[in-house]
Amino acid sequence: MTTLSQDSCEACRIGAPKVDDAKAHELLQQIPDWSLIEVDGIKQLQRQYKFKNFVTAMAFANQLADIAEAEGHHPGMLVEWGKVTVTWWSHSIKGLHRNDFVMAAKTDRLLD
Template sequence: MSELSQASCEVCRIGAPTVSDVEASELLKQIPNWSLINVDGVNQLQRKYKFKNFVKAMAFANQVGDIAEAEGHHPGMLVEWGKVTVTWWSHSIKGLHSNDFIMAAKTDELLSQ
């Protein structure tokens, strides 16, 4: 278990600071399978998970939904046959907050359960 996966999300309100490039670089070291992407000027974290079939992919997506609801922070998800793409970013600040890195780590932890 990583330090990030043990943390809890904090309330992220409009105007909260986004993580700096230096902070993002350091946090990414703790979630090495995630990529930093930029969509329409908004930095986001993204990872594609592979599964043996649609049922397993859907089950994983439901688990992600459960942790998202528990933390009050929700990702973008695309569920396909044998694949789930999860994208974390903070909508309210149009960028990355420490919450996104926490949730990425929590998402990874689902694979070890």
């Protein structure tokens, strides 16, 4: 199995294959702190990160913005005092692509 955090995002266009449930559960083993959620029928990955204040939470969000730009794949982020909720899904396919699992793993690595 390849290490998700070391992969790069591949082009994800309308019609690209979604990750099926069996594959999603296999990939989730590499990102065990993430939850599989469904919003308006769209499967997504979500994790909440805790910080000591708003400034450190915002700094993390900005770091994540930088890697999102570098990979051309962008998360949902809710920045609050002491926490950031990150959500990954692929807008173009209204669901989960392998890219979302790659980016979730890279998000975790920001805190190594």
